[in-house]
Amino acid sequence: MTDVFALMDQWGPEKVVCVHDRKTGMKGVLVIDNTSRGMGKGGTRMGPNLDVTEVARLARTMTWKWAACDLFHGGAKAGIQGDPNGPGKERILRAFARALSNEVPTEYVFGLDMGLSERDAAIFADELGDRGAAVGLPRELGGLPYDELGVTGFGVAEATDAAAQNIGLDLAGATVSIQGFGAVGQAAAERLIELGAVVIAVSTSEGAVVDYDGLDVARLVRLRAAHGDRSVLEYGGAVDARAALEAKSDILIPAAREDAVGEDVARSTTARLVVEGANMPTTPEAKNVLRERGIAIVPDFIANAGGIIAAAHSMDMRRSPFVVDPEAVFGMITDKMRSNTTTVLTESARRALPSHDTARLIAQERVAEAMRLRGVHAWEETQ
Numbered sequence: 001m002t003d004v005f006a007l008m009d010q011w012g013p014e015k016v017v018c019v020h021d022r023k024t025g026m027k028g029v030l031v032i033d034n035t036s037r038g039m040g041k042g043g044t045r046m047g048p049n050l051d052v053t054e055v056a057r058l059a060r061t062m063t064w065k066w067a068a069c070d071l072f073h074g075g076a077k078a079g080i081q082g083d084p085n086g087p088g089k090e091r092i093l094r095a096f097a098r099a100l101s102n103e104v105p106t107e108y109v110f111g112l113d114m115g116l117s118e119r120d121a122a123i124f125a126d127e128l129g130d131r132g133a134a135v136g137l138p139r140e141l142g143g144l145p146y147d148e149l150g151v152t153g154f155g156v157a158e159a160t161d162a163a164a165q166n167i168g169l170d171l172a173g174a175t176v177s178i179q180g181f182g183a184v185g186q187a188a189a190e191r192l193i194e195l196g197a198v199v200i201a202v203s204t205s206e207g208a209v210v211d212y213d214g215l216d217v218a219r220l221v222r223l224r225a226a227h228g229d230r231s232v233l234e235y236g237g238a239v240d241a242r243a244a245l246e247a248k249s250d251i252l253i254p255a256a257r258e259d260a261v262g263e264d265v266a267r268s269t270t271a272r273l274v275v276e277g278a279n280m281p282t283t284p285e286a287k288n289v290l291r292e293r294g295i296a297i298v299p300d301f302i303a304n305a306g307g308i309i310a311a312a313h314s315m316d317m318r319r320s321p322f323v324v325d326p327e328a329v330f331g332m333i334t335d336k337m338r339s340n341t342t343t344v345l346t347e348s349a350r351r352a353l354p355s356h357d358t359a360r361l362i363a364q365e366r367v368a369e370a371m372r373l374r375g376v377h378a379w380e381e382t383q
Contacts, residue, residue: 007056011063011367012075014040015107018052019099024088026080026095030108033059033075036370037067040076041308041315043113044124046084054258055079061279062308065301067363068344069336071312076108084115093120097127105133109318111311112136135314153187153255154330155306155337156277160188160251161195162338163273163298166345169250172196175212177249177271179203179241180256181231184277184304186224188253189217197251203244204229209237210247245269254281255304266290276300291354299356301363302340306333 004016012033019028029052032040042062045055055077063075080096082089097104104110110124110133121136131141164171174197178185181202189199199217201210206229209215215235223231232238245252245261248270254260255277266282266289274290275298276282282290282297290297309332313324348358 004052007053011060011364013056013059015103016052016056017100017103019096021092021095021099024091024095026082026092026099028078028080028096028099029055030078030100030103031056031059031076032103032107033077034063034367034371035074035076035107036367036374038072038074040108041066041073041111041311042075042077043111044078044080044116045113046080046082046089046115048081048083050079050081057258058279061301063367064360064363065305065308067366068301068340068359069305069308070366071308073308073312073315077113078108078110080115089120090123093123094127097124097133101128104128105130109315110134110136111314132318135311135318150183150187151310151329151333152304152307153184153189153277154191155309155333156184156188156253156255156275156303157191157195158306158334158337159298159303159341160192160197160253160273160275162341163275163296163345164251166342167273167296169272173198174251175200175249176251176253177201177244177247178277179244179252179254179260179281180278181220181224181229182256185253185255186221188255188277190221193217200249201244201247202232203241203256204232205241206230207232207238208241208243208247209235210239210243211237212248251275253277257281259283261286263289266293266295269295271295274298276303279304287354287356296345297355298341299344299359302344302355302359305340306337309333309336 013031015032017030059075059077066073082092118138121134122141124134125131161171176192176197176199178189181204198214200212209232223234227234245265251273252271253275258280261282263285266286273296279300310329313329317324344355344359348355
């Protein structure tokens with residue numbers, strides 16, 4: 001059983017709410033990590049093996065991500081333990097929303113993450129009778145005219161281009177492997193193709209496809225729309241999913257689950273650049289190996305922050321009669337992603353620190369300043 005007290009440090013979490021509904025079998029948790037810079041905001045996910053520790057780690061990542069982007073929200077995350085494809089999903093979602101009605105939407109707003117869709121966001125809002133209870137709603141219910149996870153993938157590609165320039169790698173013609181071809185991986189692949197890169201490997205839970213002459217990404221996108229994760233099987237020539245991590249490429253983008261890149265991959269990869277499209281995809285041991293080998297890493301809370309830039313707009317317009325211009329959002333994502341990526345890699349070299357440590361220090365400095373203004377001196381406690 002998770003020791004909740006072991007999760008606590010000088011930064012948070014401020015609040016952990018575990019909920020259970022015996023009728024539906026719903027088990028869930030909300031972790032509000034740190035609200036010194038604003039209301040807690042982070043996605044809501046659903047998975048059969050989800051636990052409190054996973055949600056708390058993700059909530060902390062959100063604290064650093066918001067601060068690293070210099071946007072004024074705090075870190076939070078919610079999760080439901082269960083099968084996102086199960087027949088009783090809607091009943092479970094409604095039970096989860098009811099159980100958190102004291103916190104939503106005053107302290108937390110439901111959003112989209114692994115296992116949840118726009119329809120699920122609509123269920124949350126409907127159950128609580130409040131449009132402001134969730135972001136990521138379908139367009140017909142006032143949602144933004146783009147997919148926030150797709151926006152995340154777009155931002156991953158922008159960060160990749162900025163990082164490649166920083167290390168002297170020309171993205172035009174550079175080969176890219178993408179582990180995970182969900183909404184994030186797909187959008188990253190599409191944008192990378194536009195920027196001139198060659199995507200040579202992608203994977204899903206069903207396997208991987210590898211072609212060193214370049215995959216037909218447009219065809220994969222069509223197949224994904226029709227077949228989901230089976231798209232790689234329909235494409236032809238599918239091999240074990242691990243092949244996307246092991247393919248010889250200039251750039252590796254892990255865009256699926258946590259801890260996917262271990263020491264073995266870190267020691268064998270040919271990549272000059274690793275861009276963390278997923279949350280926490282690289283183990284601590286692997287990060288050390290990559291650094292020793294001189295391989296640049298764009299940390300997750302920098303690389304996949306495009307979605308939270310869009311989410312900030314979603315939060316602002318929840319009860320607004322005005323429609324957000326998508327071009328303005330994409331322009332802001334491009335500017336912030338490129339600027340943040342360049343700043344972190346440049347500062348990492350200047351401070352002679354790993355990029356994750358550098359990015360976290362920048363974020364911590366901002367959170368600590370906000371905490372200081374509230375009379376909480378967390379920063380001094382870490383020195």
